[in-house]
Amino acid sequence: MLSPEYLRRITEGSEQIAEELHQYIISEIVSRMVARIGRGEDYILTNADAWRIRTLQESGELLEDILAELSQYTKREQQELLEAFEDAGITAMNYDDKVYKAAGLSPVPLEQSPAMVRLMERNMLATMGEWKNFTRTTASAAQRLYIEQCDLAYNHVMTGAVGYTQAIKEAVNNVVSDGVTVTYPSGRKDTIETAVARSVRTGVAQACADIQLARMKEMGYGLVLTSAHIGSRPSHEVWQGQVFSIDWEKLKEIKPEFFQERDTPEYRRMLEQKSSQYPDFIENCHYGEADGICGVNCRHHFSVWAEGMPNPYAELSAQDKADKGKQYEKEQRQRTYERRIRKTKREVLGMQAAVDNYKDEQAKFTLQQDLDRKSYLLQKQNAAYKAYCKQNDLRELQDRLMIAKWNHQNAAKARGAAKRYKTAKGID
Numbered sequence: 495m496l497s498p499e500y501l502r503r504i505t506e507g508s509e510q511i512a513e514e515l516h517q518y519i520i521s522e523i524v525s526r527m528v529a530r531i532g533r534g535e536d537y538i539l540t541n542a543d544a545w546r547i548r549t550l551q552e553s554g555e556l557l558e559d560i561l562a563e564l565s566q567y568t569k570r571e572q573q574e575l576l577e578a579f580e581d582a583g584i585t586a587m588n589y590d591d592k593v594y595k596a597a598g599l600s601p602v603p604l605e606q607s608p609a610m611v612r613l614m615e616r617n618m619l620a621t622m623g624e625w626k627n628f629t630r631t632t633a634s635a636a637q638r639l640y641i642e643q644c645d646l647a648y649n650h651v652m653t654g655a656v657g658y659t660q661a662i663k664e665a666v667n668n669v670v671s672d673g674v675t676v677t678y679p680s681g682r683k684d685t686i687e688t689a690v691a692r693s694v695r696t697g698v699a700q701a702c703a704d705i706q707l708a709r710m711k712e713m714g715y716g717l718v719l720t721s722a723h724i725g726s727r728p729s730h731e732v733w734q735g736q737v738f739s740i741d742w743e744k745l746k747e748i749k750p751e752f753f754q755e756r757d758t759p760e761y762r763r764m765l766e767q768k769s770s771q772y773p774d775f776i777e778n779c780h781y782g783e784a785d786g787i788c789g790v791n792c793r794h795h796f797s798v799w800a801e802g803m804p805n806p807y808a809e810l811s812a813q814d815k816a817d818k819g820k821q822y823e824k825e826q827r828q829r830t831y832e833r834r835i836r837k838t839k840r841e842v843l844g845m846q847a848a849v850d851n852y853k854d855e856q857a858k859f860t861l862q863q864d865l866d867r868k869s870y871l872l873q874k875q876n877a878a879y880k881a882y883c884k885q886n887d888l889r890e891l892q893d894r895l896m897i898a899k900w901n902h903q904n905a906a907k908a909r910g911a912a913k914r915y916k917t918a919k920g921i922d
Contacts, residue, residue, distance in 0.1 A: 504582060512691075515629065516674065517843065527644060542652070549645065571622070579617070582701070587706070590709060593798050617697050646661075647662060658857065704749065707745065707752060716739055716742070719796060720738065722807045733779045736773075739774060745776060839895075843897075872912070
């Protein structure tokens with residue numbers, strides 16, 4: 495079984511790689527946009543056709559550079575996924591194998607079972623394929639964002655809708671605030687970090703479920719215990735922490751690959767003896783469906799279960815559940831603080847790139863004021879995070895506040911900018 499906490503943390507390495515890629519793309523867009531529209535008002539007042547042609551040419555160069563850089567991130571992600579899937583598979587099988595060994599059986603280690611290794615590899619390759627789709631989509635979105643913001647600034651200035659300085663300010667803010675997103679066929683949009691985390695969590699959970707069910711069939715066991723966690727979806731709360739029975743005929747329809755191997759005597763014996771008072775796993779937990787156990791972004795998992803084994807979730811008292819519920823809510827609030835800080839840091843880095851590259855002094859001064867204000871906001875968010883953790887007896891998780899390219903130099907610049915803002919506003 496993979497615990498809910500394990501499934502939450504298993505995505506962190508992939509998220510970090512995706513976040514670094516996202517920050518790189520934002521910096522590239524801002525830098526090129528600054529070079530395009532940051533040379534002064536006289537430069538932007540040019541022929542519309544000439545402006546459009548040159549913008550399209552530069553967007554093509556931006557896309558080429560991003561695609562070239564993607565190969566480096568993809569190599570890192572491939573290695574990260576390989577390690578994550580391997581660790582998850584070993585963790586899940588070690589948990590279940592204790593049950594089989596206690597019954598006197600001798601399960602083959604995961605790495606010595608070609609069939610189970612194939613199941614893990616299939617899921618890992620599918621997850622890697624989603625990474626490639628996400629990154630291609632993000633690269634194309636970056637190109638579109640560059641064109642849109644350059645054109646928006648140009649049109650605002652040419653029509654007199656806003657002044658040159660305001661047009662630049664809005665363009666930079668649009669890029670650093672929203673970033674680039676992955677668009678799903680349904681129309682839903684997410685940052686690449688969120689999309690990758692969801693994909694990895696789902697892929698790992700499904701891969702481990704595959705090998706656990708294949709091992710159960712091999713060993714002749716047909717009962718599973720589902721995990722449980724506070725704050726689960728209402729549709730999952732009704733079946734979490736309970737024992738269920740596998741209907742192997744239904745599973746054959748969902749996972750025919752499990753039945754390509756020769757049936758073991760243990761499996762045939764189980765089918766002959768099967769008579770369970772436990773509810774059906776597939777029907778009740780919706781295994782194999784996007785919104786079921788081990789479905790999209792689900793942190794529930796399961797393990798093999800044998801009659802007489804304790805159910806640790808059934809032993810929780812009402813007070814235990816209430817206490818855990820309060821703790822879960824506190825930690826969820828902590829995650830919100832952390833997400834806000836990371837987002838503000840990305841915005842600060844993007845604005846800093848714009849300020850560092852602008853040639854027009856008036857626009858640069860205006861952007862610097864925005865950067866000072868955003869840096870002050872970051873300082874307030876950090877203080878609020880520390881206070882919240884202290885008040886609720888939570889450990890500060892500095893690793894969850896870090897983003898790519900944020901180093902001591904950036905932190906020092908942000909503190910200086912925040913100090914300028916407080917001085918200008920007369921804030922103590």
